[in-house]
Amino acid sequence: MNQPATVAVTGLTVRHRRTVALDALDLSLSPGIHGLLGPNGAGKTSLIRVLATVAAPASGRVELLGGDVGSHGERTAIRRRLGYLPQEFGCYPAFTVREFVAYVAWLKEVPADRAAAAVERAVERVGLADRIDARMKTLSGGMVRRAGIAQAIVNEPELLLLDEPTAGLDPEQRVDFRALLRELGTEATVVVSTHLVEDVAAACTDVALIESGVLAFRGTTAELAALGGESGDPGDSTTNAIERGYTAALRAHRDRLAARPAGQRAKESLR
Numbered sequence: 001m002n003q004p005a006t007v008a009v010t011g012l013t014v015r016h017r018r019t020v021a022l023d024a025l026d027l028s029l030s031p032g033i034h035g036l037l038g039p040n041g042a043g044k045t046s047l048i049r050v051l052a053t054v055a056a057p058a059s060g061r062v063e064l065l066g067g068d069v070g071s072h073g074e075r076t077a078i079r080r081r082l083g084y085l086p087q088e089f090g091c092y093p094a095f096t097v098r099e100f101v102a103y104v105a106w107l108k109e110v111p112a113d114r115a116a117a118a119v120e121r122a123v124e125r126v127g128l129a130d131r132i133d134a135r136m137k138t139l140s141g142g143m144v145r146r147a148g149i150a151q152a153i154v155n156e157p158e159l160l161l162l163d164e165p166t167a168g169l170d171p172e173q174r175v176d177f178r179a180l181l182r183e184l185g186t187e188a189t190v191v192v193s194t195h196l197v198e199d200v201a202a203a204c205t206d207v208a209l210i211e212s213g214v215l216a217f218r219g220t221t222a223e224l225a226a227l228g229g230e231s232g233d234p235g236d237s238t239t240n241a242i243e244r245g246y247t248a249a250l251r252a253h254r255d256r257l258a259a260r261p262a263g264q265r266a267k268e269s270l271r
């Protein structure tokens with residue numbers, strides 16, 4: 001608490017042609033693990049892509065690690081200090097895992113004398129050490145995802161952005177990955193977009209819930225769970241409680257929108 005914000009987003013609007021993916025979003029994050037939740041099409045990937053500096057916003061200000069993403073020089077310096085796992089990523093299929101992760105280490109300007117050890121450590125942390133010299137094209141989908149996580153952490157980023165990191169992982173790998181997340185989140189600011197409430201329950205310190213490009217809820221996982229009320233079942237799990245809270249927060253947000261004057265809604269639909 002009271003740590004300086006490593007992500008400060010104000011009035012962030014992102015458009016894809018006529019679709020408003022993010023609508024004047026304000027969000028501030030400090031070190032810890034932040035779960036980004038929301039229904040399909042809510043704007044999670046659009047937000048992560050702007051934070052990763054791969055997409056430019058239509059308007060708004062984005063400050064990351066104390067630098068302004070709108071400034072070319074600061075953006076280059078910020079990129080060395082962030083890690084990003086996109087929802088889908090391309091790689092040379094003939095590269096080995098080692099070569100793929102080393103290539104990203106080079107892009108991130110990890111010093112040459114430290115790069116080889118950094119690659120081995122990142123690959124080991126995602127449980128792929130025994131496949132480090134296997135070609136990417138021979139890996140299963142879950143293993144490719146883990147190689148993707150390895151490339152995202154190879155430079156020991158201060159800001160780590162993970163878009164659906166657990167998609168395609170088997171249950172054992174998800175458990176291991178959440179333990180890795182908790183470890184990474186002790187020092188870095190980690191943003192995890194996920195559909196799995198179990199990921200949030202097991203690893204996240206707080207939650208940002210996005211719906212139709214605006215923030216519907218922001219708070220701790222316990223605060224989100226409390227919105228769902230008691231189930232009356234003594235064996236109720238934290239995951240169930242958070243799922244109920246998620247649903248309650250979305251409904252409350254939609255009710256608030258519906259209660260606004262018709263004129264205001266009409267103006268917003270034209271934006």
Ligand SMILES: Nc1ncnc2c1ncn2[C@@H]1O[C@H](COP(=O)(O)OP(=O)(O)OP(=O)(O)O)[C@@H](O)[C@H]1O
Nearest residue numbers: 016017019021038039040041042043044045046047
């Ligand atoms: N390249 C694009 N062209 C047109 N519209 C897009 C594009 N990318 C996203 N959108 C639209 O922008 C909105 C936000 O999409 P985004 O991918 O950010 O949502 P999301 O929360 O990540 O969804 P999901 O959970 O399904 O991955 C949606 O209405 C989507 O249809």
